[in-house]
Amino acid sequence: MIIDSSYIIFIVPCIILSMIAQFLVKSRYNKYSNIDSGTGLTGADVAKQILQKNGIYDVTIRKTPGVLTDHYDPRTKTVMLSDRVYSGSSVSSLSIAAHEVGHAMQKNEEYLPLSIRAALVPVANIGTNLAWVLIIMGIAIEMTGFVKLGIIMFSFGVLFQVVTLPVEFNASNRAIEALADGIMPPEKIPASKKVLGAAALTYVAAAATAIAQLLRVLYLTRGRRDD
DSSP: OOOSHHIIIIIHHHHHHHHHHHHHHHHHHHHHHTSBOSSSOOHHHHHHHHHHHTTOOSOEEEEESSSSOOEEETTTTEEEEEHHHHHOOBHHHHHHHHHHHHHHHHHHHTOHHHHHHHHHHHHHHHHHHHHHHHHHHHHHTTOHHHHHHHHHHHHHHHHHHHHHHHHHHHHHHHHHHHHHTTTSOGGGHHHHHHHHHHHHHHHHHHHHHHHHHHHHHHHHTHHHHTO
């Protein structure tokens, strides 16, 4: 797609929001990685403790290389924690570990938004990659059907990003509740909220970017779709 006024209107604000989100994530992660949680527990310890408190015994906790590479794999029921989070006892380590366990809790309870997101993964991946091909091809050969199909397929990727928001917010809320329930000292909870709040902003930025891209495509192809 060309760079024109619509790019400035729809995309540039999202780029700025994404940059702010990334800055906050890194700065808060680094800041609170240097502040001890006061629990004497590592991220792995906390993950195991929260799982046991919720009667979840079929989830494995493993270490994964990298920084901020933490995630939960619902296919293998594995909480993957980066080196610093797995072995660390900082506010950042415990907050992130608890958040990933929040996803395991969602899976265990069959949390509806998580199930919807999982169902959207294959169609969103295919749709996002194929959408641009269809749209550009449709414009090139003046086939409005291809343009419309491309927009529909791209919409699945947008829907995936939107559904991700309640999934991530809910996981963070579960993490804070678990940490506040006798794991982390009350005076450390506000710091934990800051760490997870910054992480949540990255998902907001991703959803906003996806929506903005869809709106821009609709704007640029409005004439062709009406043919």
